[in-house]
C-alpha cells in the first residue's frame with residue numbers, strides 16, 4: 001500500500017477543508033452595492049464558517065483571501081480589501097484566541113504593508129498555542145509560487161549540504177511546501193459557480209475531493225457548508241486503489 005494512505009482517509013469526515021471564496025463582487029452588484037460591500041459581507045461569511053467548523057470536528061480550514069493575481073484589480077478595490085483585512089484582524093484576533101482557534105498565514109507576506117504584516121504576526125503569536133481549529137489564511141498566495149518557493153528552499157539546502165539531492169522524493173519535496181505540517185487537504189470548495197482552481201492549492205489538491213456550488217460567498221453559511229460535508233461523506237475516495245481493496249481497508 002502506498003505511504004500517503006492512512007485509515008482516516010477512508011472515513012467520511014474531512015480533516016482539512018479549503019475554500020475559494022468567490023462571488024463577493026456579483027453579490028454586491030445584485031444588491032446594487034459597491035464591490036467592497038460584497039467583500040464586507042464576505043468577511044461576515046468567513047466569521048460564520050470559522051465558528052461553525054469546530055462543531056463538525058474539522059481540524060484545518062484554509063481560506064483563499066487574496067491571490068497574487070488580485071493585485072491587478074482596480075487600486076481602490078485593492079486598498080479597500082487591505083483596510084478590511086487589517087480591520088478584521090485587529091477586531092477578531094482576541095475572539096480567535098478565546099475560541100481556541102489558531103490562525104496562520106500562507107503566501108508571500110512581504111508584499112503587504114508593514115502595518116498589516118505586524119498585525120498578521122501579532123495574530124499568529126497570540127493564537128499559536130491554541131489547539132482547536134487551525135485557520136489558514138492564504139494571502140498573496142498562489143499554488144505555483146508555493147511550489148517554486150519550495151524548490152528554491154530545497155535548492156538552498158542542497159547547496160549547503162543540508163539536503164541530499166539523491167534522496168528527494170514526493171514526501172521530501174512536500175516538506176518544503178506551505179502547510180507541510182498539517183493534515184492533507186481532503187475537500188476543496190469553490191463558491192459562485194466557477195469551476196476552476198485558479199492557482200490555489202495545486203500540489204495539495206492531489207487527492208482532495210472538489211465541490212463546486214453556485215451560491216455566492218456572502219450567502220454561503222453553515223447550512224451550505226454542511227451540504228458540502230454531506231456530499232463529501234457520500235463520495236467514495238479510492239486513491240488509485242480498487243473498490244475491493246477499499247472494502248478490505250474499511251473492515
Ligand code: FPP
Pocket residue numbers: 021022023024025026027039040042043046063064065066067070084085088137192217
Ligand atoms: C472573490 O470574490 C473574493 C476575493 C478576491 C476576496 C476575498 C475576501 C473576503 C471574503 C473578505 C474578507 C476575508 C477575510 C479573511 C477577512 P470576487 O470579488 O472575485 O467576486 P466576483 O467574482 O463576483 O467579482
